[in-house]
Amino acid sequence: xxxxxxxxxxxxxxxxxxxxxxxxxxxxxxxxxxxxxxxxxxxxxxxxxxxxxxxxxxxxxxxxxxxxxxxxxxxxxxxxxxxxxxxxxxxxxxxxxxxxxxxxxxxxxxxxxxxxxxxxxxxxxxxxxxxxxxxxxxxxxxxxxxxxxxxxxxxxxxxxxxxxxxxxxxxxxxxxxxxxxxxxxxxxxxxxxxxxxxxxxxxxxxxxxxxxxxxxxxxxxxxxxxxxxxxxxxxxxxxxxxxxxxxxxxxxxxxxxxxxxxxxxxxxxxxxxxxxxxxxxxxxxxxxxxxxxxxxxxxxxxxxxxxxxxxxxxxxxxxxxxxxxxxxxxxxxxxxxxxxx
Amino acid sequence: xxxxxxxxxxxxxxxxxxxxxxxxxxxxxxxxxxxxxxxxxxxxxxxxxxxxxxxxxxxxxxxxxxxxxxxxxxxxxxxxxxxxxxxxxxxxxxxxxxxxxxxxxxxxxxxxxxxxxxxxxxxxxxxxxxxxxxxxxxxxxxxxxxxxxxxxxxxxxxxxxxxxxxxxxxxxxxxxxxxxxxxxxxxxxxxxxxxxxxxxxxxxxxxxxxxxxxxxxxxxxxxxxxxxxxxxxxxxxxxxxxxxxxxxxxxxxxxxxxxxxxxxxxxxxxxxxxxxxxxxxxxxxxxxxxxxxxxxxxxxxxxxxxxxxxxxxxxxxxxxxxxxxxxxxxxxxxxxxxxxx
DNA sequence: TATTAGCACTCATATGGTCTGAGTGCTAAC
DNA sequence: GTTAGCACTCAGACCATATGAGTGCTAATA
Numbered sequence: 001x002x003x004x005x006x007x008x009x010x011x012x013x014x015x016x017x018x019x020x021x022x023x024x025x026x027x028x029x030x031x032x033x034x035x036x037x038x039x040x041x042x043x044x045x046x047x048x049x050x051x052x053x054x055x056x057x058x059x060x061x062x063x064x065x066x067x068x069x070x071x072x073x074x075x076x077x078x079x080x081x082x083x084x085x086x087x088x089x090x091x092x093x094x095x096x097x098x099x100x101x102x103x104x105x106x107x108x109x110x111x112x113x114x115x116x117x118x119x120x121x122x123x124x125x126x127x128x129x130x131x132x133x134x135x136x137x138x139x140x141x142x143x144x145x146x147x148x149x150x151x152x153x154x155x156x157x158x159x160x161x162x163x164x165x166x167x168x169x170x171x172x173x174x175x176x177x178x179x180x181x182x183x184x185x186x187x188x189x190x191x192x193x194x195x196x197x198x199x200x201x202x203x204x205x206x207x208x209x210x211x212x213x214x215x216x217x218x219x220x221x222x223x224x225x226x227x228x229x230x231x232x233x234x235x236x237x238x239x240x241x242x243x244x245x246x247x248x249x250x251x252x253x254x255x256x257x258x259x260x261x262x263x264x265x266x267x268x269x270x271x272x273x274x275x276x277x278x279x280x281x282x283x284x285x286x287x288x289x290x291x292x293x294x295x296x297x298x299x300x301x302x303x304x305x306x307x308x309x310x311x312x313x314x315x316x317x318x319x320x321x322x323x324x325x326x327x328x329x330x331x332x333x334x335x336x337x338x339x340x341x
Numbered sequence: 342x343x344x345x346x347x348x349x350x351x352x353x354x355x356x357x358x359x360x361x362x363x364x365x366x367x368x369x370x371x372x373x374x375x376x377x378x379x380x381x382x383x384x385x386x387x388x389x390x391x392x393x394x395x396x397x398x399x400x401x402x403x404x405x406x407x408x409x410x411x412x413x414x415x416x417x418x419x420x421x422x423x424x425x426x427x428x429x430x431x432x433x434x435x436x437x438x439x440x441x442x443x444x445x446x447x448x449x450x451x452x453x454x455x456x457x458x459x460x461x462x463x464x465x466x467x468x469x470x471x472x473x474x475x476x477x478x479x480x481x482x483x484x485x486x487x488x489x490x491x492x493x494x495x496x497x498x499x500x501x502x503x504x505x506x507x508x509x510x511x512x513x514x515x516x517x518x519x520x521x522x523x524x525x526x527x528x529x530x531x532x533x534x535x536x537x538x539x540x541x542x543x544x545x546x547x548x549x550x551x552x553x554x555x556x557x558x559x560x561x562x563x564x565x566x567x568x569x570x571x572x573x574x575x576x577x578x579x580x581x582x583x584x585x586x587x588x589x590x591x592x593x594x595x596x597x598x599x600x601x602x603x604x605x606x607x608x609x610x611x612x613x614x615x616x617x618x619x620x621x622x623x624x625x626x627x628x629x630x631x632x633x634x635x636x637x638x639x640x641x642x643x644x645x646x647x648x649x650x651x652x653x654x655x656x657x658x659x660x661x662x663x664x665x666x667x668x669x670x671x672x673x674x675x676x677x678x679x680x681x682x
Numbered sequence: 683t684a685t686t687a688g689c690a691c692t693c694a695t696a697t698g699g700t701c702t703g704a705g706t707g708c709t710a711a712c
Numbered sequence: 713g714t715t716a717g718c719a720c721t722c723a724g725a726c727c728a729t730a731t732g733a734g735t736g737c738t739a740a741t742a
Contacts, residue, residue, distance in 0.1 A: 026734050039686050044735070062693045062734050100500065136479050144580065148489050148499065150481055150638050158489065158497050237590040248586070249578040256575060281468060325384065367705050380715050385706070402722045404706050 001049055009034060010046050011055055015075050016068045019315045022240060024064030069314075072279045072292070076318050080275070085142060101125075101155060104335060106229050108308070108328060113232025115324050118312030123262050124227035125153060125306040131187050132221075135179045137213070142166045147216060153300045159216050162210060171206070179213075188221045226266075228258045239313040247290055254287040255311070261285065265295045265307040275322055279322055280314050292316045296325040298332040350375060351387050356408045356416050360656045363581060405414075410655075413620045417659050421616070442496065445676060447570050447648070449669060456665050457493075459653030460596055464603050466494060466566035466647040472528050476520045478554070490558060494645045500557050504550060509656025512547070517537045520554075529562045529597030562643060567607075569599045580654040588631055590609055595628040595657070596652070602626065606636045606648040609655055616663055621655050633657045637666040638671045 013034045017025045027043040047065055050056045067075070083308070105122050130151035138146045145161045167175070182199050183191065184187035196214055200207040211212040233255045236242045242251065254260055264285055268276055278293040285293075294310045308328065309322050354375045356364045368384040373528045383601055388406055396412035408416070425562050446463050453461040471492035479487045486502040508516070524532065537555055541548040550649045574596045577583045583592065595601055602663075605626055619634040626634075649669065651662050 025735090028734080040734095041686055041688090041736095042684080045685090048736080058735085060693065062691085062732095064734065134479070134481055136477070136487075138475070138477050138489070140475055140495065144495060145487070146477075146491060146497060148477075148479070148487070150487065154481065154485065154489065154501055156499050156501070158499060160495055160497070186385055232595075234590055234594045237586055237593075243586045245584045245586070245589070247576055248589070253575045256572075301552075365705090369705080381705095382707095382715055382717090386714090389707080399706085402724065403703095403723075405705065467729085 001053060003053065003055075006036065007046055007050060008037060009335075010043065011050055011067075011272050011298050012075065013073060014047075014050075014056060014065055015071060018066055019317055022313075022315060023207075024059055024066050026064035029064070033173065063163065067315075069280045069282065070317075073282075074315065076277050076279065080277075081320055083087055089263050102227065102229070104332075105306075106231070108332065109229045111233035112308065112310060112324060113235060116310060116312070116317070116321055117232070117235050117238060117311050118280075118316065118321070119230065119233045119235050119312065121228055121230045121255065121258065121261055121265070121309040123265065123308075125155070125300050125304045126226055127267070130155065130304065132183050133147045133291075135176070135183060135217070137172060137179065139167055139172055145213070147213060147220075149217060151221075157220050159220050160297065161213055162214050163212075165209070174204075175206075175210075175213075183217075191218060191315060192281065211338050226262050228262050230255050230258065236312070239315075241313055241315075242290060248309070249292065250287045251311075261293075261309060261311075262307075264293065268295070276316065278324075290314065292318075294321050294325065296329060298329055298336075300336045342394060344394065344396075347377065348387055348391060350377060351384060352391055352408075353416065354413060355388075355391075355397060355406055356412060359407055360658055363406050363654075365400055368458045370405070391538070392437060407657075410621045410623065413655065413659075414623075417618050417620065420659055420663060421618075423627060440450050442568070446568075446647075447572070450572035450672065451647065451667060453651060453665060454576060457651060457653070457658070457662055458573070458576050458579060459651050459657065460571065460574045462569055462571045462596070462599065462602055462606070462650040463654065464606065464647045464649075466496070466641050466645045467567055467607070471496065471562075471645070471667075472526050473524050476517070476524060476558070478513060478516050478520065480513055483557075486554070488554060488557060488561075489609060490561065492562075494641050498561050500561050502554055504553075506550070512598050515545075516547075516551075516554075522553065524558075531557065565604050569603050571596050571599065577653070580656075581629060582595035582654050583654075591628040592632065592652075595626065601628075602634075602650060602652075605634065606650050607635070616666055618659065618663075631655065631658075635659070635662050635666065637670060639670050639677075641677050 009254075011032060014025050017029060017033060027040040027047060030043045030047075031038060031040040039160075043051070047056065050071075051058065051065065053073065054068055056065040057068045060067060072301055074266065088150050101124060105124060109120045109122040112118075112122075120223065130153060132149060133152050133154075134150040136148040136150075138148070140146045140160070143162060143164075143166075145163050145167075146158060148158045150156050178199060182195055184196070191214070197209070199214070200210055203210045224240050233252055236248060236251055238259050242248060267284075274297070276295045278295075280292060282291055283289065290310060290313070292313050294316070296308050297305050298308065306335045308325065310316075312321070312327070353480050354371050355366050358370060360574060368388060370379040370592075371384045371388075372379055375436040379669060385572065388397065391412075392399065394416065397406040397408060398409045400407060442465060444551060446465060450461045450463040451462075453459075471494060473490060474493050474495075475491040477489045479489070481487045481501070484503060484505075484507075486504050487499060487506075488502055489497065489499045491497050519540060523536055527536070532555070537552070540555070542550055544551045574593055577589060577592055605619075605624065608625075615638070616638045618627075619636075621633060622630055624630065624632070629652060631654070632652050633655050635657070637649050638646050639649065640646045647665065651657075651666070653662070
């Protein structure tokens with residue numbers, strides 16, 4: 001059997017109607033909804049064909065049809081190769097001159113959630129491959145040293161380190177010089193035993209302290225857990241098909257945990273700002289089997305990127321979601337570009 | 342009518358039984374549950390009295406009794422003046438030498454949520470009254486300046502500032518000296534126009550940049566929003582009385598928003614590590630009318646404190662919650678003390 | 683050959699009645 | 713003051729029936 005023009009029209013009508021109402025749609029509805037001027041009986045025949053082909057299915061014998069995952073997939077694929085759908089421009093409301101990364105991300109997550117009415121998750125860019133740009137050690141009080149580490153992409157990390165012995169201004173200066181000379185331009189993998197050994201040799205009696213400091217720097221860099229922010233997780237209550245306590249509960253746990261989702265988002269890698277759509281069972285996460293997940297990538301600079309995800313019901317307004325994401329990407333790209341100029 | 346010993350025993354039995362089961366408790370249950378050796382009929386009479394006095398109530402005519410807010414209140418008050426209830430010692434699993442504040446807090450929230458099976462919220466200590474201990478400006482690249490601000494209590498804030506003009510090493514040194522001389526020991530309120538004017542006068546042609554930097558420092562200090570971390574918010578699904586989608590939804594929104602809750606927690610001020618219990622309607626937040634909220638205060642140093650809150654159903658295991666909180670307080674106090682030595 | 687009208691059939695959901703059991707309040711006896 | 717006994721209440725479970733949206737199939741129509 002062949003998926004001709006008319007079947008496509010009917011399929012699209014079914015999907016769109018279902019996206020709006022969330023109820024199975026019947027032949028009569030389609031007969032009126034489309035401008036094909038066909039009777040419900042004809043539509044029924046076509047629907048029967050579509051069902052046989054696997055694009056739609058019946059929840060139970062005497063109900064209307066709903067799109068299957070295969071149906072959604074077809075619809076989404078059509079959508080993606082469509083013209084860029086223009087969306088209302090969303091603006092991140094960022095005001096201060098020197099917004100910190102995490103504020104931008106939080107704001108972005110919020111904007112998405114509010115605009116789409118789905119739940120959103122955004123991850124900070126990954127550090128692993130970040131090179132150290134600058135290290136600054138400062139004596140805060142007699143017992144603590146503050147280490148500020150700036151990574152490429154202007155990501156700032158700071159850590160307090162306890163020390164047993166007050167350092168003179170001079171030693172501190174020497175330390176600073178040494179750390180920057182040895183570590184600048186390196187990433188975590190490159191801080192190996194040989195580098196550390198060399199540094200200890202030059203430490204002039206402070207070798208234990210140097211080890212401590214290196215330790216702190218390393219742990220602060222490696223921290224495998226990627227920062228992630230969610231927003232609008234309670235939006236899922238707006239969709240009856242997710243709004244039973246078992247589903248909502250597991251879904252919210254996943255959103256609270258974040259870890260699994262983050263991994264899902266990163267597993268496909270830096271796919272050239274492509275937008276990925278996971279429909280229902282396509283997602284590897286058990287808890288999101290009843291949902292669709294749409295992910296996108298934003299770029300800070302070469303090789304440094306983060307991910308945005310939207311989680312909603314299968315009957316997600318894919319068109320709007322994809323549009324909104326595309327939009328936010330450019331918005332974010334601009335912000336980061338401006339940030340660098 | 343008088344609340345004699347026997348009525349108290351019965352009331353306590355009712356409450357404890359209801360805490361366990363969540364079901365209204367009947368006279369027969371109490372008759373067996375207590376060692377008073379009274380028939381169910383007698384218990385019924387007593388219960389009738391307790392109801393008249395307002396300590397218990399009937400959800401409907403032919404059901405057992407459940408504690409009223411007044412009943413809970415009595416129970417909680419008794420509990421609080423009781424001996425220190427000993428709890429299993431909970432340990433925060435903190436490993437690294439220089440844990441950052443927010444990690445400690447996140448961990449604490451999690452420990453509480455896991456231990457009690459309720460939702461928890463913890464706020465970072467408030468800054469307002471923090472004095473500036475140390476400011477460090479660093480040139481990160483030709484276009485950006487990094488300002489690291491250390492407040493009393495060793496709270497570190499950092500901000501990137503965009504500048505139009507590269508600074509010489511010398512100017513930077515001068516800036517650093519100046520900012521520390523003028524601002525050290527001040528809190529936000531004390532950075533007034535006169536101080537700022539003086540600084541601009543001494544800036545030697547950089548007055549605009551100085552203004553910018555002061556701006557950033559001020560905004561980063563004032564940031565009214567207190568950092569807050571939640572954990573275990575999905576625990577609320579474990580309690581049938583909260584597990585309908587309307588209630589769960591509003592409750593989770595409040596937990597996600599955090600702001601309202603944070604305010605509730607701070608409104609009672611630094612009540613000498615007292616533990617506050619809000620039962621149902623006693624809470625000023627509409628969304629938690631069906632819940633109880635227990636709050637506690639932890640101290641970092643004189644005048645610097647944060648709050649922990651636990652949100653659960655009215656029939657919360659108050660004894661355990663209060664115990665757990667007391668325990669965590671000491672644990673936190675120790676960590677911060679160690680931190681300072 | 684494609685479309686349509688008509689009809690029997692299915693089945694989820696709503697409605698309403700009955701039954702059951704847990705629990706009460708009251709009264710009279712102990 | 714305590715208890716046994718009994719009538720009463722009422723939420724929730726269970727069941728039967730009605731309703732209506734929707735289907736598939738067949739025969740008539742264009």
